[in-house]
Amino acid sequence: MTEAERETYMLHAMLPGFKRKVSKSLEIIRQALAIEGVKWSASVSFGKDSLVMLDLISQVMDEIPVYFMDSDYKLPEIYETIEKAHEKYKINISRSFFADRRPMKEVWDKFGIPGINRTTNMQNKALKVLKKDVSDRWAKEHGYNGIFWGIRKQESAQRKWMVTSFGVTFENKQGFYRCAPLAYWDAKDVWAYIVSRNLDYPKLYDYQKYQTRDWIRNTGWATTDGAERGRIIWLREFYPNYYDELRWMLPKIDEYV
Numbered sequence: 001m002t003e004a005e006r007e008t009y010m011l012h013a014m015l016p017g018f019k020r021k022v023s024k025s026l027e028i029i030r031q032a033l034a035i036e037g038v039k040w041s042a043s044v045s046f047g048k049d050s051l052v053m054l055d056l057i058s059q060v061m062d063e064i065p066v067y068f069m070d071s072d073y074k075l076p077e078i079y080e081t082i083e084k085a086h087e088k089y090k091i092n093i094s095r096s097f098f099a100d101r102r103p104m105k106e107v108w109d110k111f112g113i114p115g116i117n118r119t120t121n122m123q124n125k126a127l128k129v130l131k132k133d134v135s136d137r138w139a140k141e142h143g144y145n146g147i148f149w150g151i152r153k154q155e156s157a158q159r160k161w162m163v164t165s166f167g168v169t170f171e172n173k174q175g176f177y178r179c180a181p182l183a184y185w186d187a188k189d190v191w192a193y194i195v196s197r198n199l200d201y202p203k204l205y206d207y208q209k210y211q212t213r214d215w216i217r218n219t220g221w222a223t224t225d226g227a228e229r230g231r232i233i234w235l236r237e238f239y240p241n242y243y244d245e246l247r248w249m250l251p252k253i254d255e256y257v
Contacts, residue, residue, distance in 0.1 A: 001206055005213075006195050012188055013196035021189055022056075025181040029060045029148070032169050032179040038146040040179075041065040041094075041139070046081045047218035048201055050150035052193050053182055057148060058089050066091045067138060067147065069131065071098040073220030075239065077202035084200040096138045099130040104222045105249055115227040116252070139176070146177035154186050187214035210234040222246055224253060232256040 012018055042057055044050040044066045057064050099107050111126035112118030153160040169179040194201055205213050210230040219225055221242035232253050236243040247253055
C-alpha cells in the first residue's frame with residue numbers, strides 16, 4: 001500500500017461518520033451476544049472484511065471461537081495472515097474443508113464451472129452442498145447456533161437484498177442466528193479501519209493491476225469466479241505457478257486472458 005493511500009484512509013478514519021459506523025458495529029455485536037440461548041462463533045475467511053470483524057469482536061469477547069472454511073486452494077498470503085491473527089487474538093480456530101476436500105475437477109463435473117457455465121440454479125445448489133451443508137454440520141457438531149459473518153450489502157445484489165430483508169441480526173427458519181456487523185460499511189471504511197488499527201492483512205490486496213483493491217477477492221487460486229471480470233488474468237500476472245496448475249486442470253481458462 002502506498003503512503004498516499006495510507007494517508008487517504010487515515011483521513012477517512014478521522015471522520016465522524018466512520019467513527020459512528022465503528023460504534024454501531026460494536027453495539028450490534030453486543031446486542032447479538034445478549035440474545036438468550038445463542039452460542040456464537042465467528043466465520044472468518046481472513047480476508048479484509050472478516051479481519052475487521054474479528055478485530056471488532058475481540059473488543060467485546062474475551063475468547064473468540066473462529067470457524068474457517070479451507071478450500072485447500074487458498075493463496076499463501078491467507079495462511080500467513082491466519083498465523084499472525086492466531087498470535088494476536090485469543091482465538092481457537094476450527095477448520096473444515098470446502099466440498100469435504102472433494103477434488104475440484106469433480107466439483108466442476110457435477111455442478112458446472114462458476115462464471116463460465118454454472119447456472120444460477122446450479123450455483124445455489126452448489127453453495128448449499130459444498131459450503132452451507134459443511135458449515136451447518138460443523139456448527140451442529142460443536143453446539144453453535146449463531147455465527148458472526150463479515151458480509152457487506154455493497155458487495156452484491158443478493159447480499160443487499162438479504163440485509164434489507166432480514167436486518168443485520170436475524171434468526172432463520174431452522175432457529176440459527178446470523179449477525180453481520182459490517183453490513184452497512186463500504187470498502188473505504190474497511191481499509192480505513194485496517195490502516196488506522198494497523199492490522200495485518202493479506203498482501204494480495206496490494207496487487208491492483210487488472211483489479212482494484214476494493215474488489216480483489218481472497219478466494220483460492222483454483223476458482224473461476226470472476227473470470228469474466230479479470231480474475232484469471234490477475235492470477236496469471238501475480239501467481240503464474242498457480243495459474244499454470246489451474247490451466248492444466250481447466251484448459252478453457254485461456255479464453256479469459
